[in-house]
Amino acid sequence: MTAVAQTHTGLSQERGLLRFITAGSVDDGKSTLIGRLLFDSKGIFADQLDAISRAKHKRTVGDTIDLSLLTDGLEAEREQGITIDVAYRYFATPKRKFIIADTPGHEQYTRNMVTGASTADAVIILIDVSKVKLNDNGSVDLLVQTKRHSTIAHLLQIEHVVIAVNKMDLVDYDQTVYDRIVAEYRNFAARLGLKDIHAVPLSALAGDNVVSATDNMPWYKGPTLIDLLESLSVYDACHDEPFRFPVQLVARHNGHEANDFRGYMGRIEAGKVSKGDQLLVQPGGQTATVKDILTLDRSLDSAFVGQSVTILLNEYLDISRGDMLVSAERPASLLKTVKADLCWLSEDALDGRRKYWLKHTTRQVSARVTAVESLLDINTQERRPADTLKLNDIATVSINVQQPLAADAYDQLRSTGAFILIDEVTHQTVAAGMIRIETN
Structure with missing residues (x-):
């Protein structure tokens, strides 16, 4: 497989x-x-x-x-x-x-x-x-x-x-x-x-x-x-970043083979991975060792950012779509409260009483915007308090999520620092967000 x-x-x-x-x-x-x-x-x-x-x-x-x-x-x-x-x-x-x-x-x-x-x-x-x-x-x-x-x-x-x-x-x-x-x-x-x-x-x-x-x-x-x-110089900085691999699909054997094949399919969003590497499964926290890396036609010793691969592990773990395999030495941050800059894209104003779906990499969780901390004035670049967001507003917000997210700051890694909010009823995208993580 x-x-x-x-x-x-x-x-x-x-x-x-x-x-x-x-x-x-x-x-x-x-x-x-x-x-x-x-x-x-x-x-x-x-x-x-x-x-x-x-x-x-x-x-x-x-x-x-x-x-x-x-x-x-x-x-x-x-x-x-x-x-x-x-x-x-x-x-x-x-x-x-x-x-x-x-x-x-x-x-x-x-x-x-x-x-x-x-x-x-x-x-x-x-x-x-x-x-x-x-x-x-x-x-x-x-x-x-x-x-x-x-x-x-x-x-x-x-x-x-x-x-x-x-x-x-x-x-x-x-x-x-x-x-x-x-x-x-x-x-x-x-x-x-x-x-x-x-x-x-x-x-x-x-x-x-x-x-x-x-x-x-x-x-x-x-x-x-x-x-x-x-x-203009364009450097792929993601090559130097810690390994990030959101799981898209868990692949099993076709039912006609004796071997118990179990692979994790997805696209490498940052860094690289090699056979024998120690990985961490987030948000679960289990550790694992890379057994093999498969592409369409062969096995690889190493794979890099941008490649779509299937990763096999030595351990039998409970891993599903939405989990992320990351570098054990440099894991992502686990967030239950997300602080982010949010661009509101919907003609319907933000309703703090409502729940939205937060889509981050391959993970989708229920979320609620608990606070609009400051609304940005485009003309003056000053920030002021606000209770809600309207179409095209840009603000810093706090969002509580039902299950923890394994994420990075957007200014460090775009692919795992970005998310969208989706209306639970209409399934329309209502906002795009950039995660900000404060470092001490």
Whole structure:
């Protein structure tokens, strides 16, 4: 009996694939920017180009192609000229492969932005120069959605932030406007705690500084957007983390064999495991020794993060779906009370009297939000008391769970530090959470 698995050829510190999202307010040009990246990097097929050339909802004049239609795939998106759902696109350059998530700009679709950002290595935050208010005293008023998306990027621990100051053609490529916007954003990012900030002036519609450099902004000496994306370092830190293996399925023999096969199937979320390793079963607390590691077609001496495997143990233990096999030397924290940053995604407000399902890795437990400790003000970054949460609110909360969770702090390990809350009645996802564990 073996698990469906993917072959791992070794550890690579620098990943050739970059996952990034675009974020910003409505009509900042996110879909057009992605369309320009795909078009200029030859990442679209001739039939796709022909289809959008004949599209009835295009917003360009004459024969000019509306590149936003490459990602706005829903009919409602094309009719309204907005992005509603997250659209994923793939393209590659000679130097790197990319997966893009085009996320909505409307505040009501912020939950979709959270979905796209959860697996991203980088975020491109577009700022439309025509919408930014330039004050007489030299300051700049950033849009609320710019602040909201930056806050979410910080909460989700996205490593790289690229500020794309878009539509520079509308201000005659004025360097002063660009410098003021970037300075204001860097001040805001510093208060927020964002560190790796890059800025590029561009025009997605005209193609300035997207894939090719432009003569319109000779004062800008930095890389184009695609050059910047190709140069961002992406290191798989999960290789260095302690072993984490949420059990998805307990595999038994098929009933026609004499051997009593019992294997534990799942995906390695962090670290590595080898034959003979001492493991701990959480939350039960039993210790075990790895007997064998199986993939689809062979036995392995060791397996690494990202692989789907079946683990056999020397001991006969009561292990089921939702349990986690972890490093005996560096186990996860066992939590009965979960402190977390929570993004509320439902149009129905949080009801502290109700129970929700908390889904964490492969484990699902009954839970109740016992306290909203502080609600974050997106504009000021200040926190204030609150009794409930409404759509798009971000807050620090306390949650009691019926059975203990084996978890890590989100800023240490995303895969075992994240969870969602599910409505018990409608089965809709109502919130996404990032676990915070205080260290003494």
